[in-house]
Amino acid sequence: MQQGPAAGNPERPGATQPRAIRLASDDVRAFPVPPAGFADRQPGIAQGLVKEFEYDSAVTGKRRKASVYLPPAYSALRRYPVLYLLHGLAGTHDEWPAYVRAAPVLDQLIAAGKAVPMIVVMPNGRALPDDQPAPEERKFSEEHVAGFANFERDLLENLVPAIDRNYPTLPGAGQRAIAGLSMGGGQALNFGLGHPEAFSWVGGFSAAPNTRAATSLLARPADGPPLRLLYLSCGKQDGLIGVSQDFHQALRRLGVPHIWHVDDYGHERESWAEALYQFAQLVFR
Numbered sequence: 001m002q003q004g005p006a007a008g009n010p011e012r013p014g015a016t017q018p019r020a021i022r023l024a025s026d027d028v029r030a031f032p033v034p035p036a037g038f039a040d041r042q043p044g045i046a047q048g049l050v051k052e053f054e055y056d057s058a059v060t061g062k063r064r065k066a067s068v069y070l071p072p073a074y075s076a077l078r079r080y081p082v083l084y085l086l087h088g089l090a091g092t093h094d095e096w097p098a099y100v101r102a103a104p105v106l107d108q109l110i111a112a113g114k115a116v117p118m119i120v121v122m123p124n125g126r127a128l129p130d131d132q133p134a135p136e137e138r139k140f141s142e143e144h145v146a147g148f149a150n151f152e153r154d155l156l157e158n159l160v161p162a163i164d165r166n167y168p169t170l171p172g173a174g175q176r177a178i179a180g181l182s183m184g185g186g187q188a189l190n191f192g193l194g195h196p197e198a199f200s201w202v203g204g205f206s207a208a209p210n211t212r213a214a215t216s217l218l219a220r221p222a223d224g225p226p227l228r229l230l231y232l233s234c235g236k237q238d239g240l241i242g243v244s245q246d247f248h249q250a251l252r253r254l255g256v257p258h259i260w261h262v263d264d265y266g267h268e269r270e271s272w273a274e275a276l277y278q279f280a281q282l283v284f285r
């Protein structure tokens with residue numbers, strides 16, 4: 001069986017041709033559609049705060065930015081688990097808060113007691129000295145794609161320690177989750193599964209072809225922290241669904257428990273807002 005997407009595209013180095021969408025019988029919703037307005041501000045619901053955080057990166061040699069969501073009733077006298085949420089190929093640290101509207105999703109879940117109050121860190125996942133989105137013709141350039149791969153070190157060596165120094169976080173992998181959309185979904189699977197010592201809860205939403213093979217990601221040391229959640233989702237109209245289908249099938253063959261949720265959308269914010277809605281209810285329980 002074919003692993004990963006088809007051959008590279010000479011016009012766009014680093015890019016791959018998405019294959020035609022073919023849905024299998026288990027490519028279905030694992031959860032019902034969220035209630036109307038789940039990603040909109042609602043009157044009477046306490047709001048968390050989204051702040052800009054800066055940290056020094058030894059990987060890029062620069063000061064870098066991340067958005068940080070602090071839940072309603074946040075108190076430095078309490079301690080919180082942390083979810084790292086990674087953006088897509090054309091995004092930055094404001095894709096999750098501004099485009100997907102992560103804060104109202106989280107506010108409503110926390111108000112209803114459906115999600116644990118958590119700190120959510122939304123970094124810039126492009127570990128390059130110039131970490132702004134590349135112009136169209138360089139989106140798939142080797143350098144730009146490598147910036148996403150190099151974020152692995154920036155995240156683990158610079159960002160996570162800086163967050164743990166500056167916010168009242170709960171320690172250990174069991175109190176840390178990582179998820180992302182598209183390019184960030186591939187990163188979350190690669191880095192989250194690749195670092196069981198750092199993350200026990202992992203989500204890939206509409207994961208891109210930067211996703212490594214499941215077989216290479218699932219060699220966990222038996223004496224380390226267990227994987228608590230592996231969540232995969234994609235829209236049934238998303239041209240990249242083949243990446244997630246292959247990953248899901250590989251997990252099935254390996255007998256690795258996971259959630260596979262196929263929603264009704266394409267490669268778009270509706271799918272990612274819903275993925276966050278489902279994923280946030282499952283972590284840190």
Ligand code: FER
Binds near residue numbers: 014
């Ligand atoms: C690709 C197609 C799409 C790819 C990455 C993407 C690295 C990412 C898309 C996104 O983040 O929206 O071939 O290769």
